[in-house]
Amino acid sequence: xxxxxxxxxxxxxxxxxxxxxxxxxxxxxxxxxxxxxxxxxxxxxxxxxxxxxxxxxxxxxxxxxxxxxxxxxxxxxxxxxxxxxxxxxxxxxxxxxxxxxxxxxxxxxxxxxxxxxxxxxxxxxxxxxxxxxxxxxxxxxxxxxxxxxxxxxxxxxxxxxxxxxxxxxxxxxxxxxxxxxxxxxxxxxxxxxxxxxxxxxxxxxxxxxx
Amino acid sequence: xxxxxxxxxxxxxxxxxxxxxxxxxxxxxxxxxxxxxxxxxxxxxxxxxxxxxxxxxxxxxxxxxxxxxxxxxxxxxxxxxxxxxxxxxxxxxxxxxxxxxxxxxxxxxxxxxxxxxxxxxxxxxxxxxxxxxxxxxxxxxxxxxxxxxxxxxxxxxxxxxxxxxxxxxxxxxxxxxxxxxxxxxxxxxxxxxxxxxxxxxxxxxxxxxxxxxxxxxxxxxxxxxxxxxxxxxxxxxxxxxxxxxxxxxxxxxxxxxxxxxxxxxxxxxxxxxxxxxxxxxxxxxxxxxxxxxxxxxxxxxxxxxxxxxxxxxxxxxxxxxxxxxxxxxxxxxxxxxxxxxxxxxx
Numbered sequence: 001x002x003x004x005x006x007x008x009x010x011x012x013x014x015x016x017x018x019x020x021x022x023x024x025x026x027x028x029x030x031x032x033x034x035x036x037x038x039x040x041x042x043x044x045x046x047x048x049x050x051x052x053x054x055x056x057x058x059x060x061x062x063x064x065x066x067x068x069x070x071x072x073x074x075x076x077x078x079x080x081x082x083x084x085x086x087x088x089x090x091x092x093x094x095x096x097x098x099x100x101x102x103x104x105x106x107x108x109x110x111x112x113x114x115x116x117x118x119x120x121x122x123x124x125x126x127x128x129x130x131x132x133x134x135x136x137x138x139x140x141x142x143x144x145x146x147x148x149x150x151x152x153x154x155x156x157x158x159x160x161x162x163x164x165x166x167x168x169x170x171x172x173x174x175x176x177x178x179x180x181x182x183x184x185x186x187x188x189x190x191x192x193x194x195x196x197x198x199x200x201x202x203x204x205x206x207x208x209x210x
Numbered sequence: 211x212x213x214x215x216x217x218x219x220x221x222x223x224x225x226x227x228x229x230x231x232x233x234x235x236x237x238x239x240x241x242x243x244x245x246x247x248x249x250x251x252x253x254x255x256x257x258x259x260x261x262x263x264x265x266x267x268x269x270x271x272x273x274x275x276x277x278x279x280x281x282x283x284x285x286x287x288x289x290x291x292x293x294x295x296x297x298x299x300x301x302x303x304x305x306x307x308x309x310x311x312x313x314x315x316x317x318x319x320x321x322x323x324x325x326x327x328x329x330x331x332x333x334x335x336x337x338x339x340x341x342x343x344x345x346x347x348x349x350x351x352x353x354x355x356x357x358x359x360x361x362x363x364x365x366x367x368x369x370x371x372x373x374x375x376x377x378x379x380x381x382x383x384x385x386x387x388x389x390x391x392x393x394x395x396x397x398x399x400x401x402x403x404x405x406x407x408x409x410x411x412x413x414x415x416x417x418x419x420x421x422x423x424x425x426x427x428x429x430x431x432x433x434x435x436x437x438x439x440x441x442x443x444x445x446x447x448x449x450x451x452x453x454x455x456x457x458x459x460x461x462x463x464x465x466x467x468x469x470x471x472x473x474x475x476x477x478x479x480x481x482x483x484x485x486x487x488x489x490x491x492x493x494x495x496x497x498x499x500x501x502x503x504x505x506x507x508x509x510x511x512x513x514x515x516x517x518x519x520x521x522x523x524x525x526x527x528x529x530x531x532x533x534x535x536x537x538x539x540x541x542x543x544x545x546x547x548x549x550x551x552x553x554x555x556x
Contacts (some may be wrong), residue, residue, distance in 0.1 A: 034459045042550070046548075046550050049550075051549060051550050073549065074480075075479065077478070078478035078549070078553075079478075080550070080553035080554075082553075082555050084474040084475045084478065085472070086228070086475055087233075087234075088231050088235070088237075089231070093227065094475065096480045097224075097476055097480075097481065100216060100220045100478060101216055101479060101480035101485075102215055103214075103217065104215070106213070109220075111420075129233060131233070142475075145475070145479045146479060157550075192271075
């Protein structure tokens, strides 16, 4: 699966956030979507996930057979900025959401969720309440939830925005480990994450179309 | 429209884990549901207690005691004994029967010139035990029957009667059974259930009496300006569970609005808006169910202190339904909002 953007324009209210933007995002690749604050990274990610309609241009997903389709949230697991979690529930419960929403049996879902927690390095915190986890741990739980959902695409919006340097490093290692598993796009202006990515797409005006 | 493959059993498990979890915000609603469920019924019990006190006071003052007699003293009336005694067969009539002021007699234990009233056993059921009834003002209450003697030497088994309300006026007399040969007298008295509507029953009772002579009239022993039972049945306080349900539903909406970050976790990891709405609906149903269960348990515990337990239960259940409906209406937009804006809204 790959994602193609052709001459896309995006509007936030009456303000043009992006005009004539084109890019391609390949499967099994970690792409950093870069740009300064306010450059429209989140808005573009939302459009790429099918949550927003572009004001102009087209966004298309291509299956492995080359069949095009419009983007849809049903194919995307989204890791938001900050920590969206069920704070009173355990880390495992939070990751189970991803697995259960794809129709797995409970036994299967627990196995998948546990594997996802191991993959992001927080399996030892599986039974801890989310409210007791650090920001970095919560962010890794969010990635585990996305992995467990079996969605072919993962978008992460500024995942290190509220993290300290150590947590950012740990998350970068997680992303490096995940980069060959999905079509993975991380909106960020963090140099550590950009370094971890295989490719980068910049939203700086001079870089549009690259 | 986005879709997911949540199994209903797993979604129900999520509902239980979100609500029945002391660390979660909906747990606060659960606590509120119990307080409101029990509190609403406690309030109903307090109102019932106030009504019971008022009825007891009004009963002593003659409430719901109807005397039937001649409309015009110059045109005496005779009321058939059987028709008067049979008024007890009508729903809402506690006891009824003929009365006849027989005479006055001198008793060794009670003094001289004590009035003696003859009455039907259907009006004073204790007469069926073969005793005469001594008015409570004539002799202190006693645990056992005693032998009452007239100054002429006649002996009879006697029992001190409990205090009778105004309208029966037998606290200072000795009541004896009507003789079998007495088939009519000039007065019939009916004691109605305290919750009965005397204004509705009186014409029915009057029509059932067989009379001879002049016209009869029904006279209530007491005519309060406000019927406490009617006032109780139309009291605004009975709708307190509905108001509590409304408040609970609004509180549910507020709590759910403080959980947008949690709902974003569901939506952004593959849960559809429809499943998220179902989740919130089921959570609200569980909370409303707890308030209904608490209310029903309180009614079962306090049923003998509540005047109208069935009606109270119905209103409590309507209160729970109000909670659920208000909670849904106060929440329904949240799962259908853009999932990304939900994630930012915290």
